[in-house]
Each structure stands twice: as structure tokens, then as C-alpha cells.
Amino acid sequence: MREETKEKIIKALEIAKTIVHWGFIPAILYLGFTRSHPKPSLISMPSSMPSGVSSCMPPSMPWLLSSLMPSRY
């Protein structure tokens, strides 16, 4: 194989690697937000509760949290 072709292949692979490196996670997020059933909405992510933590809490969690930190509620 000629040296020039070799260098071209190496360069192309370097570019592909960089694309995968920084594009893979955004690609999954894009697929997840567009192709999922039911579609997750970005608006529902922040919670209506005062503390931001409770958005990722299960329904049974608030009582536990409030028993630990009564002043926050």
C-alpha cells in the first residue's frame, strides 16, 4: 500500500473517531427524544415541586424526604 493512501486512511479514521467521541451521546439523546414511545417531553423534566431533587424521586419518596427535612416543605 502506498504511503499517501495509508496517511489518508489514518486521517479519515481520526476524523471518524472524533465524530463518534463527541457525537455518540448526543445521537442517543436525539434518538431517545424523537423515537421513544411514549415521547418524553422536555417540559415535564423540571418538577413543579419547590426542590429540584423531587423530579427524580419516586412517588413514595417525598414522605421520606419531608420526614428528613421538614423545614423545606
Place this chain on the structure above:
Amino acid sequence: MAGLGEKVSTNTTPSTSKSWNFSSLFNGITEYRKKLDLPNPGTFEGLHREVKATFLTNHLFDGGRADLTKVLSPNFQVTHSFSMGSTVNAPTYNFGAAFIGTKAFLHGTIDTDGTLTARTNYAWNANNLTKIQAHISSSPGHSMLQLEQDYQGSDYSINYKTINPWPVENTGIFFLSYIQSVTQKLALGVETVYQKPTSDIEECTQSLVAKYTGKDYIATLQWQEAGALQASYYQKLNEKVDFGTELQLIVAAGRREALCTVGGKFDFRAATFRGQVDTSGRASVVVEQKITPAFSFLITGDIEHMKSTSRFGVGFQLDA
């Protein structure tokens, strides 16, 4: 296949028993195999899966750790994991995303150092599965690419795997494995590993395996040409209790080593307990306590008596 078989038999009817040719023999074997109705032996890689599941290898950590999983939809989730205070690893934050489609599975994690771990599986049909794994790091020489093709037949599995293939210089590591069910319970397999790290070094090794699956136990034996023998035994005592034991013997080039490990997994109503002891004097325990269905608390401990070292970890997992 049946159509082909008929054609062959009509062709060979004039001259009877003498002229059985290769394709009719092949068809005969295929039909005989169908009649035996042997189960699929599972993949070569998954040979020790049940035993490994009772061990702690993937569950042990030290320092503090927090995993938050956000299920955005049934087939899409993101995870945030934090770890700190470890004696081995630097404190890190890790973001992960997973998407499960009808045919494809994508999973990626990226940490604060910019290291990406990507896994992609694509199922072409019920038998064929392509797996791509990549580990891309900003520091040169730490990146890894693994390509894998899995074929699962009715009573056999073939797997081809290659790590860091580089066609320009013909280097890389290549694995080819074949495992076949011989009886309802016994499966035999062979694996060839061809390594070519640089263009002038090459090495080829074989290994043989046998797997015996009983009603509630699995026994495997693996022999590697280089001089290593690995035997494992898995026993399901009841719905909640699993035990696994593994013996590794290495007799190669002046080394004579053996390691025996016993691990157990107990599932309680709101907790999972895993314990493991080995002959090097190492004892480890992982306890996972479910406080609510979505919130669990983890404690791990690992003591190496021979080296007098110990590591402990505390963590929690939160699902939403």
C-alpha cells in the same frame, strides 16, 4: 432444505445405495440433528455467566458513590453517577444514556475526563447479532474498538470477535469460537485466538470447553493451550439463593498458580446480599438494601488478609 433433499433423492434413485453423495449425506445429518431437538448451548462468552453473576466483580467499589437513573420513557433512560473518595480511582462524574429500539440497542457513557464508552448492538434477525464496542479516550493509546458478530443456530453458536483491527498493517486480536450441543445437557466448544499486536509478532492459541447443564446446576470446564485450566460450578439452591464456585489453574512457563473462589448470592424481600471468599485470603461483601422500590442503599467491603489491605464503599441508587 427439504426441496433440495427430494431433488437429490430422485436423482439418485436409479443407482441405489452406491451413489450417496455429499449433499444427501449433509441432508441426512441435518434431518438427524433436527430429530434430536438439541437446545442452543448459549454463547461462548456467556459460558461462565451464571457463576460470574454470583461473584462481586461488577458490584465492588470503594469510597462513596451515587447513581441516579432517570427513566424518560420505557426504552430510553439517562444515568448520572458520581464517585469519590476511592483509593484507586480519581473522583469522577459519569453521564450515561441508553436507548433500546426494536432492533438496535445503544448505550454510551462519558466522564469528566472526556472518555467515551460506547456500545451498540444491532439484531439483523433472530439469529444474527452485531455488536460494536468502543472506548475512546483523549489520551492517545487508550482507545479501543471491538467488533463482534454473533450467530446462534438451533443447537450451536458461532461468534467472531476482533479487537483493534488495523487492516493497513494487518494487526489486531481475532477470536473465533464455536459451541455445539452434543446431548440435551452437554455442550462442547472450541475457540481460537489469533493475536498480532505488531506486524512481526503473531501468536495463535486454542481453547476447548465443555458445559454440562443440569436441572438446577451448571458445570463448565475450559482448557487453554497456553496451560490454563478453569473449572466452574453453579448451583441454584432455591428461588432466592445461588452459589457459584470457580477454580483456576495456571501451569505455564515456570508459573504454577491456583485460585479457588466461592461466591453466594442471597435475595431477600428488600435486600440483596453477595459474599465471596477465595484462597488468596480475600473476602468481600456487597449488601444492597432497598429502602423504597426506587431507592437502594449499598455497602461494600473487601479485605485481603494476605496483603493486609481493605477497602470499603458506601453508595446509593435512585431510580425515577
